[in-house]
Amino acid sequence: MSTPSNQPVIHIRPQRPVGILSLTEIWNFRVLLAQMINRNIRSRILNSPISIVWGFIRPAIMALALVYIRHMSAANLGAQIPYPLFIFSGLCFWFLWAEMVIQSAGSLRLDSGISKKVYFPLILSPIAVIASRWVDIFIISAAIIAYQLYLGIPLSWDIVAMVPVVLVMFLLAFGIGVLFSALYLIHQDNSKFLETAVYLGLFLSPVLFSKEILPEVIQTYYNLNPMVGVLTGLRGALFAPEQVDWTSLGVSAIIAVGFTVVGLLLLDRMAKGYAERV
Amino acid sequence: MMPDTLPHSAPEAADDKDERKLVMDVRGLSKRYKMTSAVTRTDKDGHTYKDHYYQALKDVSFKVWSGDRVGIMGHNGAGKSTLLKILSRVLNPSEGEAFIYGRATSLLEVGTGFNPKMTGRQNVYLNAALHGLTRKEIDQRLDEIVAFSEIGRFIEEPVENYSTGMRARLGFSVAAHLDPDILMLDEVLSVGDAAFQKKCLQRMDEITGHDRTLLFVSHSTGAIRRFCDRCIWIDHGAVVMDDDVMTVTEAYEAQMMNVAATYQAPEKSETAKDETKKSAKSAKPEKASVLEAEVDGPVAELVTARVLDDAGQIARSVKIDTPSAIEIVFDVLQADMRVEPALHVKNEIGDLMFVVAFTDDEYPGAINKPGRYKCCARIPSNLLNEGLHYITVVMVTADPLTRHQSVENAVSFSVYEPQGDDIARARGRYSRNFPGGLRPRFDWSTERDK
Numbered sequence: 001m002s003t004p005s006n007q008p009v010i011h012i013r014p015q016r017p018v019g020i021l022s023l024t025e026i027w028n029f030r031v032l033l034a035q036m037i038n039r040n041i042r043s044r045i046l047n048s049p050i051s052i053v054w055g056f057i058r059p060a061i062m063a064l065a066l067v068y069i070r071h072m073s074a075a076n077l078g079a080q081i082p083y084p085l086f087i088f089s090g091l092c093f094w095f096l097w098a099e100m101v102i103q104s105a106g107s108l109r110l111d112s113g114i115s116k117k118v119y120f121p122l123i124l125s126p127i128a129v130i131a132s133r134w135v136d137i138f139i140i141s142a143a144i145i146a147y148q149l150y151l152g153i154p155l156s157w158d159i160v161a162m163v164p165v166v167l168v169m170f171l172l173a174f175g176i177g178v179l180f181s182a183l184y185l186i187h188q189d190n191s192k193f194l195e196t197a198v199y200l201g202l203f204l205s206p207v208l209f210s211k212e213i214l215p216e217v218i219q220t221y222y223n224l225n226p227m228v229g230v231l232t233g234l235r236g237a238l239f240a241p242e243q244v245d246w247t248s249l250g251v252s253a254i255i256a257v258g259f260t261v262v263g264l265l266l267l268d269r270m271a272k273g274y275a276e277r278v
Numbered sequence: 279m280m281p282d283t284l285p286h287s288a289p290e291a292a293d294d295k296d297e298r299k300l301v302m303d304v305r306g307l308s309k310r311y312k313m314t315s316a317v318t319r320t321d322k323d324g325h326t327y328k329d330h331y332y333q334a335l336k337d338v339s340f341k342v343w344s345g346d347r348v349g350i351m352g353h354n355g356a357g358k359s360t361l362l363k364i365l366s367r368v369l370n371p372s373e374g375e376a377f378i379y380g381r382a383t384s385l386l387e388v389g390t391g392f393n394p395k396m397t398g399r400q401n402v403y404l405n406a407a408l409h410g411l412t413r414k415e416i417d418q419r420l421d422e423i424v425a426f427s428e429i430g431r432f433i434e435e436p437v438e439n440y441s442t443g444m445r446a447r448l449g450f451s452v453a454a455h456l457d458p459d460i461l462m463l464d465e466v467l468s469v470g471d472a473a474f475q476k477k478c479l480q481r482m483d484e485i486t487g488h489d490r491t492l493l494f495v496s497h498s499t500g501a502i503r504r505f506c507d508r509c510i511w512i513d514h515g516a517v518v519m520d521d522d523v524m525t526v527t528e529a530y531e532a533q534m535m536n537v538a539a540t541y542q543a544p545e546k547s548e549t550a551k552d553e554t555k556k557s558a559k560s561a562k563p564e565k566a567s568v569l570e571a572e573v574d575g576p577v578a579e580l581v582t583a584r585v586l587d588d589a590g591q592i593a594r595s596v597k598i599d600t601p602s603a604i605e606i607v608f609d610v611l612q613a614d615m616r617v618e619p620a621l622h623v624k625n626e627i628g629d630l631m632f633v634v635a636f637t638d639d640e641y642p643g644a645i646n647k648p649g650r651y652k653c654c655a656r657i658p659s660n661l662l663n664e665g666l667h668y669i670t671v672v673m674v675t676a677d678p679l680t681r682h683q684s685v686e687n688a689v690s691f692s693v694y695e696p697q698g699d700d701i702a703r704a705r706g707r708y709s710r711n712f713p714g715g716l717r718p719r720f721d722w723s724t725e726r727d728k
Contacts (some may be wrong), residue, residue, distance in 0.1 A: 008381060010367070012375060013371065013375040013376075014373060014374075031407045031410075035407040039404055043395050043396060046395035046436070114390055116368055118368070118384070118391070118408050119384075
């Protein structure tokens with residue numbers, strides 16, 4: 001049979017020939033991925049221009065209320081830096097992360113109008129959601145740095161640690177997002193669990209308090225909450241008085257990889273009957 | 279048949295197809311959908327079992343060579359869209375496999391993924407990337423795409439400000455410039471205004487010329503005849519027929535729309551003849567003014583009827599721009615009845631379009647001697663519109679108006695439009711379907727009136 005070998009061959013069969021993890025396929029679709037990231041950024045700004053600054057306006061408003069409550073109660077929440085800065089930075093990053101998780105989990109459904117009509121690797125949807133959020137990291141960090149300098153908290157070379165910390169943060173959001181995007185395909189009700197978990201996480205993670213105030217028994221296992229490593233890491237990188245807890249960040253990274261692997265495997269299973277499920 | 283045991287190249291690939299490349303090799307594709315409700319079925323051995331599945335495709339196999347223009351047809355729910363979705367990779371098959379060699383693009387809709395907030399230009403990039411174009415390729419084709427879409431300066435406006443037609447035009451324009459080796463199309467051609475459709479059809483011809491391969495899914499025999507040279511008929515998820523486009527579409531019409539180009543009177547015994555007479559009487563004529571034959575025995579009887587094309591061959595489909603004919607053979611059984619045939623022509627949905635009276639000069643007083651007669655009614659070219667036509671043959675006496683026999687839908691045929699000169703086939707510059715039962719070509723003349 002004269003089949004030209006230099007031409008692309010598409011092999012269609014019941015089992016996906018390459019899993020969803022295929023880096024080659026993602027590479028082949030890089031133009032589309034770039035366009036999807038581009039679309040996500042543009043459409044968010046065009047849909048709601050305020051979303052550019054909303055990433056730090058909302059935390060600022062919430063921080064104001066919480067600072068007032070703390071002031072009234074005179075509670076010690078263990079922050080080594082001024083509490084308003086502590087809680088403002090915590091809320092900024094927490095909300096960004098939570099949005100990334102929830103949006104990447106819903107990304108398959110959001111792109112179902114496309115994926116029912118044109119083939120592309122499904123994994124591009126959550127990747128594009130996560131990757132389009134790099135802009136927010138810069139905007140939020142700029143706001144936090146401006147505030148910390150105003151308060152007189154210096155920056156240090158620790159800021160370089162932002163790179164690995166942000167990578168872990170993104171990977172963690174991606175892993176949980178992919179896992180839940182697959183669970184959404186099983187049943188849409190799974191979104192309720194994710195929303196509740198993310199909401200609870202706000203109070204279980206060191207957003208409003210420092211982990212130093214926790215009882216020692218809990219502190220030992222506290223690193224198993226993957227956002228502990230991320231949040232202490234972010235604060236450690238930005239504020240000179242705080243330190244990046246590399247052990248904690250390492251645990252976060254391992255958990256993030258774990259979520260990603262499990263999420264990808266589950267999504268790979270679900271992708272087979274994808275079009276019928278969405 | 280196990281897919282593995284299939285020969286690597288089909289036997290029919292022998293002669294001319296050898297020079298053309300195999301671009302699509304579909305082997306035993308099946309698709310089952312799981313249902314929430316179950317149906318109880320009985321297998322060969324008499325065991326009953328619950329069937330939770332709906333079989334949308336059953337063991338579909340075919341091969342496509344480069345340059346083929348293949349139509350896939352079937353009625354709604356026959357499985358043709360499932361097949362296209364599997365070949366587009368948005369659905370996974372349950373069994374079987376398929377190979378596609380070359381750059382394939384599938385258009386299940388136009389303008390997929392258009393984001394309303396983004397400008398036309400930005401959406402062109404997104405949509406083209408979705409169909410696998412590189413950034414460089416899009417850059418090169420952008421001007422052409424914008425020009426083709428006739429969007430003009432709206433290209434810098436958000437798509438949400440577009441009219442439906444503009445959005446469709448932009449989407450089709452991208453689609454028309456993808457230039458794949460293999461193009462798979464669902465019936466997306468029904469977009470845009472008439473002039474734009476025309477442009478798209480021309481573009482389709484351009485891009486599906488020479489070495490390009492087209493796979494076109496439709497339930498309209500007209501569209502398939504216009505674009506394809508080969509047709510695969512799918513029914514209940516299985517391939518019924520895979521052959522030359524005219525052969526398949528005619529067979530499809532014959533079965534699905536009861537199109538029959540010939541009529542043969544059933545062999546009758548004496549009693550049966552009586553019964554026919556009775557039933558002819560009991561079946562009341564449509565108009566009260568038509569009197570029943572007040573004579574003994576049948577007066578006239580249709581023997582055969584046939585639809586002939588311009589070459590005199592029996593034809594289930596005739597070209598719109600060539601003449602055709604209805605040939606009828608009938609027996610006149612009683613003397614001095616002045617019997618003559620008449621034709622009632624109905625369209626696809628059964629509306630009576632017109633009645634043709636017998637006007638043969640050679641028989642001025644009509645036929646009044648018993649015997650067998652053969653009439654031929656020639657239908658001029660460019661008279662009937664595209665579509666199916668059902669002919670009822672009636673044997674009448676004019677004065678007093680008496681209907682002796684009426685054979686409902688004795689013959690039928692479809693009128694189709696081949697590719698060619700648009701002026702000659704009364705299409706002019708309009709690309710849409712023509713409404714109405716007729717599509718005559720009038721003799722126009724124009725002069726400038728100062």
